[in-house]
Each structure stands twice: as structure tokens, then as C-alpha cells.
Amino acid sequence: xxxxxxxxxxxxxxxxxxxxxxxxxxxxxxxxxxxxxxxxxxxxxxxxxxxxxxxxxxxxxxxxxxxxxxxxxxxxxxxxxxxxxxxxxxxxxxxxxxxxxxxxxxxxxxxxxxxxxxxxxxxxxxxxxxxxxxxxxxxxxxxxxxxxxxxxxxxxxxxxxxxxxxxxxxxxxxxxxxxxxxxxxxxxxxxxxxxxxxxxxxxxxxxxxxxxxxxxxxxxxxxxxxxxxxxxxxxxxxxxxxxxxxxxxxxxxxxxxxxxxxxxxxxxxxxxxxxxxxxxxxxxxxxxxxxxxxxxxxxxxxxxxxxxxxxxxxxxxxxxxxxxxxxxxxxxxxxxxxxxxxxxxxxxxxxxxxxxxxxxxxxxxxxxxxxxxxxxxxxxxxxxxxxxxxxxxxxxxxxxxxxxxxxxxxxxxxxxxxxxxxxxxxxxxxxxxxxxxxxxxxxxxxxxxxxxxxxxxxxxxxxxxxxxxxxxxxxxxxxxxxxxxxxxxxxxxxxxxxxxxxxxxxxxxxxxxxxxxxxxxxxxxxxxxxxxxxxxxxxxxxxxxxxxxxxxxxxxxxxxxxxxxxxxxxxxxxxxxxxxxxxxxxxxxxxxxxxxxxxxxxxxxxxxxxxxxxxxxxxxxxxxxxxxxxxxxxxxxxxxxxxxxxxxxxxxxxxxxx
Amino acid sequence: xxxxxxxxxxxxxxxxxxxxxxxxxxxxxxxxxxxxxxxxxxxxxxxxxxxxxxxxxxxxxxxxxxxxxxxxxxxxxxxxxxxxxxxxxxxxxxxxxxxxxxxxxxxxxxxxxxxxxxxxxxxxxxxxxxxxxxxxxxxxxxxxxxxxxxxxxxxxxxxxxxxxxxxxxxxxxxxxxxxxxxxxxxxxxxxxxxxxxxxxxxxxxxxxxxxxxxxxxxxxxxxxxxxxxxxxxxxxxxxxxxxxxxxxxxxxxxxxxxxx
Ligand SMILES: Cc1cc2nc3c(=O)[nH]c(=O)nc-3n(C[C@H](O)[C@H](O)[C@H](O)COP(=O)(O)OP(=O)(O)OC[C@H]3O[C@@H](n4cnc5c(N)ncnc54)[C@H](O)[C@@H]3O)c2cc1C
Ligand code: SF4
Ligand code: FES
Numbered sequence: 001x002x003x004x005x006x007x008x009x010x011x012x013x014x015x016x017x018x019x020x021x022x023x024x025x026x027x028x029x030x031x032x033x034x035x036x037x038x039x040x041x042x043x044x045x046x047x048x049x050x051x052x053x054x055x056x057x058x059x060x061x062x063x064x065x066x067x068x069x070x071x072x073x074x075x076x077x078x079x080x081x082x083x084x085x086x087x088x089x090x091x092x093x094x095x096x097x098x099x100x101x102x103x104x105x106x107x108x109x110x111x112x113x114x115x116x117x118x119x120x121x122x123x124x125x126x127x128x129x130x131x132x133x134x135x136x137x138x139x140x141x142x143x144x145x146x147x148x149x150x151x152x153x154x155x156x157x158x159x160x161x162x163x164x165x166x167x168x169x170x171x172x173x174x175x176x177x178x179x180x181x182x183x184x185x186x187x188x189x190x191x192x193x194x195x196x197x198x199x200x201x202x203x204x205x206x207x208x209x210x211x212x213x214x215x216x217x218x219x220x221x222x223x224x225x226x227x228x229x230x231x232x233x234x235x236x237x238x239x240x241x242x243x244x245x246x247x248x249x250x251x252x253x254x255x256x257x258x259x260x261x262x263x264x265x266x267x268x269x270x271x272x273x274x275x276x277x278x279x280x281x282x283x284x285x286x287x288x289x290x291x292x293x294x295x296x297x298x299x300x301x302x303x304x305x306x307x308x309x310x311x312x313x314x315x316x317x318x319x320x321x322x323x324x325x326x327x328x329x330x331x332x333x334x335x336x337x338x339x340x341x342x343x344x345x346x347x348x349x350x351x352x353x354x355x356x357x358x359x360x361x362x363x364x365x366x367x368x369x370x371x372x373x374x375x376x377x378x379x380x381x382x383x384x385x386x387x388x389x390x391x392x393x394x395x396x397x398x399x400x401x402x403x404x405x406x407x408x409x410x411x412x413x414x415x416x417x418x419x420x421x422x423x424x425x426x427x428x429x430x431x432x433x434x435x436x437x438x439x440x441x442x443x444x445x446x447x448x449x450x451x452x453x454x455x456x457x458x459x460x461x462x463x464x465x466x467x468x469x470x471x472x473x474x475x476x477x478x479x480x481x482x483x484x485x486x487x488x489x490x491x492x493x494x495x496x497x498x499x500x501x502x503x504x505x506x507x508x509x510x511x512x513x514x515x516x517x518x519x520x521x522x523x524x525x526x527x528x529x530x531x532x533x534x535x536x537x538x539x540x541x542x543x544x545x546x547x548x549x550x551x552x553x554x555x556x557x558x559x560x561x562x563x564x565x566x567x568x569x570x571x572x573x574x575x576x577x578x579x580x581x582x583x584x585x586x587x588x589x590x591x592x593x594x595x596x597x598x599x600x601x602x603x604x605x606x607x608x609x610x611x612x613x614x615x616x617x618x619x620x621x622x623x624x625x626x627x628x629x630x631x632x633x634x635x636x637x638x639x640x641x642x643x644x645x646x647x648x649x650x651x652x653x654x655x656x657x658x
Numbered sequence: 659x660x661x662x663x664x665x666x667x668x669x670x671x672x673x674x675x676x677x678x679x680x681x682x683x684x685x686x687x688x689x690x691x692x693x694x695x696x697x698x699x700x701x702x703x704x705x706x707x708x709x710x711x712x713x714x715x716x717x718x719x720x721x722x723x724x725x726x727x728x729x730x731x732x733x734x735x736x737x738x739x740x741x742x743x744x745x746x747x748x749x750x751x752x753x754x755x756x757x758x759x760x761x762x763x764x765x766x767x768x769x770x771x772x773x774x775x776x777x778x779x780x781x782x783x784x785x786x787x788x789x790x791x792x793x794x795x796x797x798x799x800x801x802x803x804x805x806x807x808x809x810x811x812x813x814x815x816x817x818x819x820x821x822x823x824x825x826x827x828x829x830x831x832x833x834x835x836x837x838x839x840x841x842x843x844x845x846x847x848x849x850x851x852x853x854x855x856x857x858x859x860x861x862x863x864x865x866x867x868x869x870x871x872x873x874x875x876x877x878x879x880x881x882x883x884x885x886x887x888x889x890x891x892x893x894x895x896x897x898x899x900x901x902x903x904x905x906x907x908x909x910x911x912x913x914x915x916x917x918x
Binding site: 054069074084086124127136139142159163173176185241404407474517519 | 691693694697698701702705707711712713716718719720721722723725726727728741744748750774777779780781787788789791792794796797798802803804809810813814817820821823847851853
């Protein structure tokens with residue numbers, strides 16, 4: 001089957017306009033007859049469900065947490081990009097488009113990315129209208145900051161809690177639709193299967209996580225807004241519950257999986273402290289606006305950071321990448337940190353950390369503040385106090401979080417940081433309309449593969465989630481459902497629903513009947529270790545081949561030796577987790593296969609065999625300028641389909657931030 | 659920072675479901691590192707229980723960074739434990755020493771029925787938001803975001819109120835199990851912004867009404883909520899809510915419920 005991305009014809013800046021002007025519409029009376037299932041209530045799902053509810057569709061929304069407000073989007077810290085050019089620093093739709101294509105190392109679709117840049121400005125308008133309290137300047141206008149991979153200030157933020165504020169905005173819109181009866185909300189529900197009728201997605205099987213009962217839900221279309229799969233690595237910055245199950249079930253029902261190996265390792269996270277570690281905590285990229293990253297020039301330096309003089313410090317990002325300095329994109333910053341630590345310059349007890357230092361910023365801000373207050377002769381101590389105040393206002397919650405976790409005060413000594421798994425660029429393959437290869441089945445937000453190529457720029461995931469939910473799906477879904485108005489709701493005693501439910505219950509029964517010896521958690525940890533060591537920040541063919549074998553073994557062991565306590569018909573988090581880990585194991589194998597297939601380095605995918613002499617990623621546009629879309633063909637059997645990427649506007653070149 | 663290991667006794671509330679009665683059960687855990695988070699200590703305990711063929715303790719959690727509002731343990735008589743402005747997931751074991759006994763209970767309030775062990779049903783909070791905790795604006799017709807400047811101080815205050823994570827610690831801490839701090843945080847977030855102004859008259863009234871319907875208690879100005887709130891939501895918000903509420907009564911608003 002040839003992959004059709006359905007990118008509209010015409011010049012790049014008129015594609016989306018043309019699409020909107022010509023797509024099919026559904027009249028209001030018909031919308032009321034059309035049912036839509038939205039799985040997930042993060043930024044993508046909540047904005048989609050609220051918007052579709054407003055438009056008149058009958059929506060059912062699902063999430064596994066106890067409230068839609070708790071989706072993982074809530075944890076996003078640093079900000080959201082938009083090409084508003086409020087700072088008058090030369091920003092434009094084109095520049096955001098260009099930065100995103102380049103940041104993605106030329107592995108994203110131009111058409112999609114341009115649309116994303118176009119609607120970015122509307123997102124900020126929409127959020128402000130909905131009551132999102134973004135940071136403001138004294139004049140009452142919105143404030144911006146910089147993120148990596150750009151030279152303009154286009155990031156809107158709400159202290160270090162931008163995701164929280166955006167999600168609360170979308171959640172409130174969703175609850176309003178619930179109160180109006182347009183959306184039915186199912187919290188503590190987990191979608192476990194897609195129901196297919198005549199080759200079209202027509203519903204889901206969901207498990208009520210409180211009672212354990214399976215439920216059948218019909219929809220004319222199904223939207224998966226279920227987030228990313230970073231937890232395949234066990235340790236990541238994702239919330240504990242984030243998982244791939246919904247996307248994986250869809251994959252097994254025919255939805256192709258796009259670029260599964262494209263994983264983002266975030267450079268600034270709190271380092272691992274011991275075996276007990278259950279998750280890693282991000283220190284937002286926004287900190288790189290003001291923090292300087294360094295290691296001692298001397299190997300294995302045991303001194304305290306305060307005892308290491310300025311000239312004995314290696315600000316390696318500023319040294320290697322003078323044009324972007326500490327604000328190089330994440331993949332570049334992460335690899336540079338790993339390089340220094342591997343070479344023996346790391347700090348802290350594990351030696352797997354580098355410093356993120358606010359000393360200089362505190363002093364700089366202190367001086368500015370003293371001048372503002374008309375006190376040019378302020379003493380150094382007072383300047384430091386003033387500077388700390390400014391830094392606290394900008395990043396206070398992040399500094400507090402750091403101190404709670406490490407017991408160290410980052411106002412007094414530099415933070416210790418190290419890269420950690422953070423985001424997955426890969427996901428379900430979708431066309432321009434966000435539809436997967438299964439008719440009627442859509443994927444939005446981090447769950448799809450679409451806009452970030454091989455590396456996502458900071459503050460662009462929130463933008464994409466809201467773009468998909470508020471501004472794209474309301475058009476593209478109508479274009480399909482306009483032809484579906486004669487389809488009556490399918491009763492859930494239809495054989496397809498019965499069969500899908502049986503599939504789910506058989507699987508759950510099988511899991512429960514293993515009654516082995518090893519806990520689910522332990523299998524998850526073992527999988528994570530394989531993935532991190534052999535399919536993590538640096539990969540090579542030998543390691544990937546080994547990983548595939550090890551994962552297959554692990555899978556066999558899981559299905560013969562996992563121990564799940566409790567019963568099926570009750571609240572049973574161990575059982576929920578077992579299903580998710582089983583899917584992660586299968587996904588892990590596909591990720592390694594994808595990484596092995598891609599004999600080049602690009603973005604977050606770094607194959608050690610393919611690098612320049614200076615250790616920079618070496619792309620192979622000749623052979624690999626395509627999206628790898630994998631089709632599930634049964635047990636450990638995947639077929640590769642290629643969607644060639646055509647660059648009509650931007651000319652791919654070696655990505656340089658020097 | 660000096661790290662150390664410790665052995666602890668835990669007394670944890672076990673309850674099969676909302677229909678059965680619960681009771682405390684005692685557990686021993688050993689070799690807990692001072693670097694662990696409180697929930698990581700629970701992970702260790704649960705791993706131990708699973709390996710002994712026993713049922714692990716059910717508890718809610720997700721982000722483990724103090725922002726999703728999912729975690730909810732009442733630790734030694736305090737919502738979210740001993741640290742101020744902190745969530746359970748952010749509490750770390752360096753707070754405790756070898757030999758300590760720690761008592762852990764679920765949030766206790768009629769409006770938060772226990773689902774299992776330490777897990778409670780907080781869906782009442784969602785229904786309070788449904789009653790009016792939003793701005794009625796549809797997608798797609800907003801004006802330019804900078805068309806309406808907002809006083810920085812107001813915006814900052816609004817943000818401070820909006821940082822409520824909906825955890826329910828305020829209810830758990832309050833002897834009356836009142837949800838006033840939660841409601842007031844939302845009312846303040848929206849009332850402080852010009853965008854929230856048009857619906858001010860009905861919002862406070864409808865949300866308080868829903869709070870009563872859900873079975874949350876009334877506020878008698880004790881202040882336990884503010885003391886235990888992990889996000890430092892201030893009592894000033896309750897004062898503002900009271901003003902908003904009285905305002906909506908005086909203006910003869912057409913809030914639902916006022917006319918009948
Ligand atoms: C710590 C952290 C900080 C970040 N900071 C930023 C930032 O500053 N800027 C930025 O742009 N991006 C940031 N990101 C990335 C960004 O937050 C995410 O990519 C984005 O929020 C994902 O949104 P989403 O709507 O796609 O999915 P999510 O928010 O992950 O939501 C997934 C939803 O799906 C539901 N779900 C999943 N599976 C099922 C199932 N089987 N059944 C039912 N429901 C299901 C969940 O309950 C949830 O509601 C950050 C990420 C992390 C981890
Ligand atoms: S007001 Fe504080 S304690 Fe109450 S729900 Fe909000 S964050 Fe939790
Ligand atoms: S687990 Fe999210 S706030 Fe504690």
C-alpha cells in the first residue's frame with residue numbers, strides 16, 4: 001500500500017488555507033448524529049474534545065487518571081512557542097517553520113510544519129481568551145523567553161508551570177462541554193482495543209479501572225490523544241502512567257508506526273541517585289536562558305564547584321557552539337554532556353553529571369535590579385540578594401523542586417544535571433489530516449509522529465498538541481465525517497464489539513493466569529536497562545542486534561514468569577501496569593529494529609558508526625530522507641514502508657549551530 | 659549531603675473498596691535510603707509485598723513532581739506529610755530516621771469516598787468546575803492576545819490562584835471537610851482577569867452551590883487548608899470568594915438555583 005500523506009498542492013503558505021476553504025463540512029443537525037471518541041485528555045485530547053463538543057458532535061472522552069486535569073501535559077514546564085513577533089526581533093511564521101524543520105534535522109514534512117507555524121499565533125489568542133495567566137511585563141503585555149535552537153524570543157510561559165496553566169485552560173473548556181451535555185467524560189478508564197467494522201475504526205473497548213469491568217463504546221471516528229512512550233526506557237521524565245498501550249493496540253490493528261526510534265533525550269534533568277529511582281525530573285530548558293553549563297577542565301576534579309576558578313572551568317557548549325552557546329538544540333546538548341562525562345570530566349558522586357550554574361545570572365540580574373531601584377553603589381552581597389530575587393521569580397518552582405529532590409540549594413551552588421529520556425518524536429503515522437492508516441482512526445499530539453522530525457525543539461510539543469486539537473482536527477474530521485452522515489450508530493452487540501471485547505478479556509485472563517515469580521516492575525526495569533544502554537543516546541548495529549535478542553528473551557520470560565497479585569474485577573494497578581509493560585516490550589523491539597534500519601545519524605538518533613570527525617551527527621539524505629512507517633505483520637514481524645520527504649522550500653544542509 | 663539507610667514501621671490504612679470497612683495494617687521495611695522519595699519507599703514496600711504473595715497497597719500518583727495533584731496521603735496526621743508547601747510525591751526520606759513509625763491514611767471526607775486503601779474518589783472537584791469554573795469562549799474566535807493589556811500584579815495574582823493542583827489536601831486537612839480553598843482558588847483565578855469578568859455574577863454562586871451539593875462542609879475560618887496546601891494557596895482567596903458570592907446575591911443574579 002503506497003503511503004499517501006495527502007499534502008494539499010500549491011505554495012507552502014497557501015496549502016492550509018486552501019484546505020480549509022475547500023474541505024467538506026457537516027451541517028449542525030448532522031453533527032448531533034455523529035459520535036466521536038477521544039482517548040486522552042492532555043492538551044491534544046482536551047482541546048479536541050472541547051472544540052468538537054462545541055461544534056455539536058457527540059463526544060465521549062477517556063483518561064486513565066482520576067480527572068482529565070491530571071494528564072501528563074500538566075507537567076510541562078518551560079513554555080509554548082508562537083510566531084507572534086511581539087518582541088520585534090524578526091520572528092515570523094516562516095522563521096518558526098524553518099527553525100522547526102532544521103531543528104528536526106530535515107526529517108519532518110514541510111506541509112505539516114508550516115501549518116503548525118501558521119496556527120501557532122491563534123493558540124496564544126485562544127489560551128488568553130480562555131483565561132490562561134501567561135507571564136506579563138509591567139506594561140501589561142505578554143512576556144517571552146528563548147528556547148533552544150532559535151535566535152528569537154518566541155516562547156510564552158507561566159513561570160515554570162506552562163503546561164499546567166494550558167491544560168487547566170483546556171480542561172475547563174472540556175468541563176464546560178461536559179456540563180452542557182456535549183461531552184461525556186470517562187475518567188479512570190483505559191482504552192484497551194480498537195473496534196474495527198468493515199475495515200473502519202468504529203469504537204473502543206475500555207476497562208473501568210475501578211471495577212475492572214470491560215465496556216464497549218461506539219464512535220463514528222476514534223481519536224487517540226494518548227501521549228508519548230518515553231517510559232519504554234523505564235526511567236524518563238514522563239509521568240509514571242504514561243504508556244504506549246493505546247497506540248500499540250492501534251498499530252496491531254493496522255495503523256503504521258512512524259519513526260519509532262526517534263527519541264528525545266533532554267540535556268537538563270536531575271541525575272539518577274540510586275537503584276530505587278522511579279522516575280527522573282526535568283529541569284526546564286528555559287533554565288538554559290540564564291544558566292551556564294560547565295565541567296572542570298581537569299579530569300576527575302574532586303573540589304567543590306565554588307573552589308574551581310573561572311579559568312579552570314570548561315563551558316563546553318559555549319566553546320564548541322559559539323553561535324548558539326548554551327541554547328543549542330537538545331540532541332546536541334545531550335550528546336555534548338555525555339561526551340564530557342564519558343571522557344572523565346563528570347561531576348558529583350556518580351561522575352555522570354555536569355554543572356548548570358546560575359552564579360553569573362544572579363549577579364547580572366542583581367546589578368540590573370539595583371540600577372532600576374536607583375542604587376548604583378550597592379554592595380556585592382546586596383546585588384546577589386537582589387539577583388536571587390529575580391531568579392526566584394523566573395524559576396522559583398524549579399529551584400524548589402531541585403532542592404526537595406537533592407537536598408541542595410541551587411541558589412548557592414550549581415545544579416548537577418544529566419540527560420534523560422523525555423519525549424518521543426516517533427508515533428503513529430498520520431497523514432495531513434491526522435488520520436492513521438486505519439480509516440476513521442486519528443492520532444493527535446505526542447501520540448503521532450508528525451511535526452518534529454528527528455528532534456523536537458523546546459516549547460513545540462505544547463504548541464503541536466493544541467494546534468492538533470483546537471485548530472486542525474475540527475476541520476479534518478469534518479472532511480471525513482461529511483461522508484459518514486448516513487452511518488447509524490452501530491449497536492455494541494455487533495459481532496465486532498463482541499470479538500474485540502473477548503480479545504481483551506482473553507489477554508487479561510492470560511496475564512492473570514501466569515502466576516509466576518517476578519514482579520511487573522522488575523520486568524519494566526530490565527527492559528528499560530536494555531533500551532537505555534543499547535537504544536539510548538548512542539546506538540550501534542552490534543548493540544541493537546543484541547538488544548533485539550535480549551528483548552525477545554525478556555518477552556518470553558514475562559509471559560511465563562510475571563506475577564500479578566489481586567483480582568481482575570477490582571481496582572488493580574498491578575494488572576493495569578502489566579498490560580502496559582507487555583506492550584512496551586513489543587514496542588522496544590520495533591524501536592531497535594527501526595534504529596538498526598536507519599544507517600545514519602540524525603537528530604536524536606545517533607548511530608556511532610555515522611559521525612563526523614568532530615563527533616557531530618552525519619545524515620545520509622541520499623538514502624534516508626524518508627519517514628519509516630512500520631506495518632505490523634504478526635509476532636516480531638514488521639514490514640517497512642517509506643514515505644519520501646520532499647523539500648520544496650527549505651534546502652537541507654548540514655545542521656550547524658557553531 | 660550525608661546519605662543513610664533506615665528501617666521503618668508503617669501503619670497503613672487498608673480498605674478493599676467503598677463498601678467494606680477498613681483498618682490499619684502494620685508493615686516493616688528495611689534498608690530505605692534517605693535519598694528516596696516517600697513514594698519510592700512505598701514502591702519498595704509494594705515490591706516486597708508482591709514477592710511475598712501479598713496484595714500491594716493501592717495509592718494514587720502519576721507525575722511524581724508535585725504538579726498533577728494525583729498523590730494524596732495523610733501522613734502522621736498531616737495532609738501530604740510534614741514538609742510545608744509540598745506534595746506527598748515530593749516528600750523525601752531524609753525527613754525520617756532509623757526506627758521511625760509512620761502512619762499513612764487516605765484523605766478523609768464524606769465527599770471523597772475511599773475507592774481502595776489510600777485511593778479516594780475526588781470527582782466532586784470536577785463537578786464543581788463544571789458548575790462554572792471556566793470562561794465561556796468557543797474555539798476559534800479569540801482576538802489578538804495583546805489587544806487587552808492586563809496589569810502585571812493582577813495577572814501574577816491570578817496565576818498564583820491558578821496554580822492549585824486540585825489535590826484535595828485542603829479538604830482532608832479541614833475539620834469540616836470544606837472545599838472552600840479549592841473553590842476560591844478557581845473563582846479568584848478567573849475573577850482577577852478581565853476575560854473572567856462577564857460570568858462573575860453567576861460563577862461563585864453556582865460553584866459554591868455545587869460544593870454544598872457534593873457534601874463538602876462549610877468554612878468556619880480555621881485555616882488548616884492554607885497551612886497544608888502544597889501550592890501555598892492563600893486564605894485571601896476565600897475572602898475574595900465570599901465577596902464574589904455576596905456580590906452575586908446582591909445583584910439579584912440569575913444564577914441557577916436563585917430563581918427557584
Ligand atoms: C517534564 C516535562 C516537561 C515538558 N515541558 C514542555 C515544555 O515546556 N514545552 C513543550 O512544548 N513541551 C514540553 N513537554 C512535552 C509535552 O508536555 C508533551 O509532549 C505533551 O504535553 C503531550 O500532550 P498530549 O496531549 O499529546 O498527551 P498527554 O498530556 O501525555 O496526555 C495523554 C492522555 O492520554 C490518556 N491515555 C493514555 N493512554 C490511554 C489509554 N490507553 N486509555 C485511556 N486514556 C489514555 C491519559 O490519561 C492522558 O489523558 C514536557 C514534557 C515533560 C515530560
Ligand atoms: S487549594 Fe491547595 S490543597 Fe486545595 S486542592 Fe488546591 S492545591 Fe490542593
Ligand atoms: S504524583 Fe503528581 S503531584 Fe504527586
